[in-house]
Amino acid sequence: MFGIVRPCRHRLGERLAAQWMAHLCGLCLALRKDHGQFARIVTNYDGLLISVLTEAQLSAPVRETGAWRRTAGPCPLRGMRTASVARGEGARLAAAVSLVLASAKVRDHVADGDGLLARRPVAPAARRVAESWGRAGARGGSAVGFDTGVLVDAVERQLGIEALAGPGTPLLTVTEPTESATAAAFAHTAVLAGRPANAAPLAEAGRLFGRLAHLLDAVEDRDTDAAAGAWNPLTATGTPLTEARRLADDAVHGIRLALAEVAFDEGRLAHRLLVHELPASVDRAFGTTSCAAHGHHDVRGANPFAPPGSPGTPPPPEPPRRRGLIPGCAVFLGLACTCQLCCGEYDDPWTGERRQGGCEGCDCCECCQCDGCGDGCCCDGCGGCNC
Numbered sequence: 001m002f003g004i005v006r007p008c009r010h011r012l013g014e015r016l017a018a019q020w021m022a023h024l025c026g027l028c029l030a031l032r033k034d035h036g037q038f039a040r041i042v043t044n045y046d047g048l049l050i051s052v053l054t055e056a057q058l059s060a061p062v063r064e065t066g067a068w069r070r071t072a073g074p075c076p077l078r079g080m081r082t083a084s085v086a087r088g089e090g091a092r093l094a095a096a097v098s099l100v101l102a103s104a105k106v107r108d109h110v111a112d113g114d115g116l117l118a119r120r121p122v123a124p125a126a127r128r129v130a131e132s133w134g135r136a137g138a139r140g141g142s143a144v145g146f147d148t149g150v151l152v153d154a155v156e157r158q159l160g161i162e163a164l165a166g167p168g169t170p171l172l173t174v175t176e177p178t179e180s181a182t183a184a185a186f187a188h189t190a191v192l193a194g195r196p197a198n199a200a201p202l203a204e205a206g207r208l209f210g211r212l213a214h215l216l217d218a219v220e221d222r223d224t225d226a227a228a229g230a231w232n233p234l235t236a237t238g239t240p241l242t243e244a245r246r247l248a249d250d251a252v253h254g255i256r257l258a259l260a261e262v263a264f265d266e267g268r269l270a271h272r273l274l275v276h277e278l279p280a281s282v283d284r285a286f287g288t289t290s291c292a293a294h295g296h297h298d299v300r301g302a303n304p305f306a307p308p309g310s311p312g313t314p315p316p317p318e319p320p321r322r323r324g325l326i327p328g329c330a331v332f333l334g335l336a337c338t339c340q341l342c343c344g345e346y347d348d349p350w351t352g353e354r355r356q357g358g359c360e361g362c363d364c365c366e367c368c369q370c371d372g373c374g375d376g377c378c379c380d381g382c383g384g385c386n387c
Helices: 011-033 037-042 049-057 089-112 122-144 150-165 170-190 196-228 233-237 239-261 268-286 326-339
Strands: 071-073 081-086 345-346 353-357
Touching: 011 037, 011 049, 011 071, 011 089, 011 122, 011 150, 011 268, 037 049, 037 089, 037 122, 037 345, 049 089, 049 170, 049 196, 049 268, 071 089, 089 122, 089 150, 089 170, 122 150, 170 196, 170 233, 196 233, 196 268, 239 268
Parallel strands: none
Antiparallel strands: 071 081, 345 353
């Protein structure tokens, strides 16, 4: 699993956590149904937002027809339990977008010669997998009226921009292709839901989400990229972390403003993920907060940009162990078969970073502080929340 929106189950509460898992499982099953078993490895936390946004815009009578939910059979990722999962055009769009972007990511790693992909027997195989995913994603997008060409164009422009970027290049020039791709995907959810008036604000929210995803990925990979000699937008453009944090905070604020203009029929989960979980994602990437329930160091209030070892800063983390595409896929399958992806903590199969399973409990409940959230925005189990 990968993505920047990785919510804590207890912050979501029981009801929203069940909805979140329904969309996660729906994306996984849509990938299997439309594109084969192997395609399920591109299931990711951010991709399910497409499914969430589509369903959030549907009217209650449409949602209650049963066309957008089905009961899935037992799965190791759910501890061999059945579950109600999302289905329909939102899940299929999420699957198509995930495949195309995963295809681009693999091609990028092959071009950079990362890890095992630098070896001759592995690189051609990975390239064929990427091409297959790209074609499958295009077919899936076409089936729901979405032209994935905008995603492919963004990837191609990204490579050209990165090749030309250097010290002094505005960081937003580097993030623009990602912004364009996510804007198109977010806006198409309004088409699928029959809410064309929502397309413009959703495109704006998607544009800023793409910016944020690119920024946080760059921040989290900055040290490992430097150690490996890999290209990183912050290092290449000479952008300090303080500026990256400012841009990230501005993007979070802009997403909140854009979503306020979207007409949702049932938008609690979308609101929770995109308004309240994104700030947590930013804090996590910059090392300014963490979940106390698992004994992680809480550095809220400390200077995140101070030199390592300074008073009030946490000790530097051990560098994660990174794997190539094929070894990472093997580890992913092992985690899936032992239920660790959903029911515990685990090391990310590819980056080595510590992850928390979707069903793992924690008591780091935080109540929302915004107006108009409605019932269910706070954690159901925190006890005593009045907001």
